Amino acid sequence: MNAGQLRYGYVFVSGYTLLLLAFGLLPTLYALYLSFTRNGAFVGVDNFARVFADYRFLPAVLHVALYVLFWLVSLIVFVVLLAVIVHGIRVRWLGNAARFLFYVPGAIAGASSVLLWLFVLDPSVSPVSGLLHAMGYESLVNVVAVGNLPVVFTVIAFWAGAGSWIVIMYGALNNIPVEVMEAARIDGAGPVQTAWHIQLPMLKKWISYMGVMSLAAGTQLFVEPKILAQATKNVVPEDYSLNQLAYLYAFRQNDFSGSAAISVVLLVVALGLSAIFIFRGKLFERD
Amino acid sequence: MSQHSSSRRRAARFLTVAAAAAAGLLALSSCSADASGGGDTSLGFTQAEQVADSPITVWVDASREPAVTAFQEAYPDIEIAFETYDGSAGGSGSFQSKIALMDQAGEGWPDVVFSTQQNDAIWASKQTTSGEQGFAAPLNKGFLDEEFLDGFAEGSLDYTTIDGTVYGLRNDLAQTVFFSNQRLLDEFGYEAPTTWEEYAELGDKLAAEHPGYILGSLGDSFMTYVYYGGSESPVFQSPEQGVFHSDTSDANAEKISKILDGMLANGTLVQDSFFSADFASKYADKLVGVPGPVWYTGAIFQGGLATPAGEISVSAPLKWEGGDVAAGNVGGGVWYASSHSKNLEAVETFLEFVTSAEEFQVDASSGYPAYTEAAEKWLDKQAEASYFVNDDFKTVMSDAAGQVWSGWNVTSWSPESAWAKIVIPGIAEGETIESLLPAWQEELENEATVNGYSVE
Numbered sequence: 233m234n235a236g237q238l239r240y241g242y243v244f245v246s247g248y249t250l251l252l253l254a255f256g257l258l259p260t261l262y263a264l265y266l267s268f269t270r271n272g273a274f275v276g277v278d279n280f281a282r283v284f285a286d287y288r289f290l291p292a293v294l295h296v297a298l299y300v301l302f303w304l305v306s307l308i309v310f311v312v313l314l315a316v317i318v319h320g321i322r323v324r325w326l327g328n329a330a331r332f333l334f335y336v337p338g339a340i341a342g343a344s345s346v347l348l349w350l351f352v353l354d355p356s357v358s359p360v361s362g363l364l365h366a367m368g369y370e371s372l373v374n375v376v377a378v379g380n381l382p383v384v385f386t387v388i389a390f391w392a393g394a395g396s397w398i399v400i401m402y403g404a405l406n407n408i409p410v411e412v413m414e415a416a417r418i419d420g421a422g423p424v425q426t427a428w429h430i431q432l433p434m435l436k437k438w439i440s441y442m443g444v445m446s447l448a449a450g451t452q453l454f455v456e457p458k459i460l461a462q463a464t465k466n467v468v469p470e471d472y473s474l475n476q477l478a479y480l481y482a483f484r485q486n487d488f489s490g491s492a493a494i495s496v497v498l499l500v501v502a503l504g505l506s507a508i509f510i511f512r513g514k515l516f517e518r519d
Numbered sequence: 520m521s522q523h524s525s526s527r528r529r530a531a532r533f534l535t536v537a538a539a540a541a542a543g544l545l546a547l548s549s550c551s552a553d554a555s556g557g558g559d560t561s562l563g564f565t566q567a568e569q570v571a572d573s574p575i576t577v578w579v580d581a582s583r584e585p586a587v588t589a590f591q592e593a594y595p596d597i598e599i600a601f602e603t604y605d606g607s608a609g610g611s612g613s614f615q616s617k618i619a620l621m622d623q624a625g626e627g628w629p630d631v632v633f634s635t636q637q638n639d640a641i642w643a644s645k646q647t648t649s650g651e652q653g654f655a656a657p658l659n660k661g662f663l664d665e666e667f668l669d670g671f672a673e674g675s676l677d678y679t680t681i682d683g684t685v686y687g688l689r690n691d692l693a694q695t696v697f698f699s700n701q702r703l704l705d706e707f708g709y710e711a712p713t714t715w716e717e718y719a720e721l722g723d724k725l726a727a728e729h730p731g732y733i734l735g736s737l738g739d740s741f742m743t744y745v746y747y748g749g750s751e752s753p754v755f756q757s758p759e760q761g762v763f764h765s766d767t768s769d770a771n772a773e774k775i776s777k778i779l780d781g782m783l784a785n786g787t788l789v790q791d792s793f794f795s796a797d798f799a800s801k802y803a804d805k806l807v808g809v810p811g812p813v814w815y816t817g818a819i820f821q822g823g824l825a826t827p828a829g830e831i832s833v834s835a836p837l838k839w840e841g842g843d844v845a846a847g848n849v850g851g852g853v854w855y856a857s858s859h860s861k862n863l864e865a866v867e868t869f870l871e872f873v874t875s876a877e878e879f880q881v882d883a884s885s886g887y888p889a890y891t892e893a894a895e896k897w898l899d900k901q902a903e904a905s906y907f908v909n910d911d912f913k914t915v916m917s918d919a920a921g922q923v924w925s926g927w928n929v930t931s932w933s934p935e936s937a938w939a940k941i942v943i944p945g946i947a948e949g950e951t952i953e954s955l956l957p958a959w960q961e962e963l964e965n966e967a968t969v970n971g972y973s974v975e
Contacts, residue, residue, distance in 0.1 A: 395676045465739070466740065482619065483616035486619055
């Protein structure tokens with residue numbers, strides 16, 4: 233790289249850097265400041281103590297943890313599985329069609345996809361009401377019972393988000409050198425053995441990447457429960473997830489410090505978990 | 520060469536985009552405007568600088584859109600923009616959340632807001648933590664005419680009056696009465712119940728003799744007002760400011776819960792929301808009787824269920840055997856004016872129009888107007904249409920307005936959310952309300968604590 237190219241490099245990242253500073257780093261610092269102060273005065277960990285003592289905090293943590301667990305596991309297992317299968321399809325048009333189909337739901341933006349699911353989940357209007365009735369659900373209230381929500385949100389998130397990951401994994405599978413695959417085949421490896429011993433290890437970095445990105449998004453669960461809460465008039469509680477609780481603190485209780493404290497807790501937890509993915513997945517190591 | 524220049528062009532384009540983005544950021548960060556200017560405090564609040572003929576923004580729920588349309592027709596010269604929101608229905612609190620955001624930004628407030636809840640004055644009258652004056656403008660300190668304010672039904676502005684200052688205008692009254700389908704009662708040979716005990720007995724008889732017919736629904740969170748407020752159960756009380764009291768183990772609460780459990784079990788109470796997609800198709804000709812607020816007239820019978828005139832009769836709210844008549848209160852929306860409005864004159868015209876003018880309150884509103892003069896015309900309109908079977912429905916309804924039980928109060932949060940969180944999913948799982956009472960009380964008390972109330 234010569235000096236001129238280097239200069240352009242800086243230009244290219246400058247837009248992103250500016251936006252990152254303005255909408256990523258500065259708000260984070262502001263939240264840190266808010267979380268240790270109240271009305272401008274330093275109060276130590278008071279805000280955290282208040283939030284931890286809130287009767288809604290622990291349930292919200294459990295709700296989010298359960299959801300993230302369900303979602304990450306289903307994402308890692310099914311996305312990789314589907315990507316390998318789609319990659320293995322020899323018929324060109326069929327493979328293309330499958331990728332396209334997986335990807336389509338991702339094109340529907342967050343809130344509207346939840347609205348769509350509202351109709352699917354309500355037995356009185358659902359196109360799959362027969363299935364819902366067969367599972368013993370008579371009304372929307374039954375379907376969105378608190379115990380079912382982690383699964384409901386996982387299904388919604390998987391439907392909306394998995395497609396783009398399948399496409400990314402597909403691209404990653406294409407990057408595996410043909411010689412390696414050929415060598416495996418000559419050594420007598422079947423599709424399952426190839427997937428397990430060749431493709432999976434070589435996808436490790438991508439899987440970690442998917443894990444990190446999804447973890448960050450998953451802990452911030454907000455739109456889905458928020459819309460369901462509104463649609464069911466709070467039968468899905470408005471304090472289901474941590475971000476909803478932070479929202480209530482800020483805009484219902486007028487307590488921006490408490491809200492910031494919750495956000496900081498979320499940040500620390502997400503950073504910690506991401507670190508596991510990054511180091512276990514050797515994401516920052518060069519080949 | 521050409522490749523070189525094109526890459527330079529690309530870089531230039533990129534720089535332009537980056538510069539534009541940076542400029543946008545600057546613009547964003549500089550919009551923490553100061554809300555000064557004006558400063559006249561003669562109306563009991565600090566006015567924003569008034570801009571004559573400036574447009575006003577109104578937030579309404581879907582049912583109140585006709586109010587804006589009627590206003591636009593009556594006053595084509597006043598420029599008005601409206602946004603539809605959920606009206607904080609079900610205690611969603613969206614009114615408060617949105618205003619909190621604007622308070623933080625120091626700008627962007629709407630001029631008039633309609634809320635379906637009765638408790639918004641509690642927070643909207645308060646100064647914000649950042650020292651901004653409360654959103655709701657005091658209305659009886661010179662802003663609105665005393666004479667106009669006196670036109671509201673007695674007690675109808677109580678919920679929005681804090682320390683003698685009125686912060687909101689009641690759109691409609693919401694006292695409960697008992698509605699019966701006289702045609703069905705006659706057909707089955709039943710009498711309309713007058714007490715809760717008779718209501719339960721009617722449920723047993725109906726379930727045994729005419730299964731499939733119903734006496735109401737528990738699917739909406741405002742049933743907490745109908746059944747617990749209406750049965751004088753001390754579930755939601757605020758004896759003084761900042762104090763909350765709830766006793767779901769009280770005898771009345773226990774009794775009404777048992778009655779409801781029995782009716783859920785025998786099928787005369789259902790769990791579908793009155794406003795669900797298929798309520799009308801399932802129950803339009805199955806609803807024999809139901810306790811409910813007077814706004815059921817327009818919103819449920821004439822609206823969703825489309826019951827023809829001459830079938831529904833109205834009787835006094837249910838009471839306990841040997842007890843006095845007590846009505847519940849189920850909403851009754853409220854109009855608020857913004858203390859930050861730049862065109863208070865238009866706001867005044869709008870508020871007076873939507874609460875008292877015939878064009879909305881009588882012609883287009885489904886509820887019983889809180890403004891007395893409009894209420895009389897609304898009652899006349901129902902009489903003219905011979906909608907109700909009994910001629911004395913006017914006295915029944917206006918009497919009930921004065922019989923709302925005073926033991927159910929408003930606080931800074933809504934009683935509906937605890938009901939929605941605990942009771943609705945609980946009964947959907949097949950549990951009895953009686954078994955849910957302790958959990959319901961705990962949730963109410965937790966909410967009170969979180970909202971800064973002391974529980975006694």
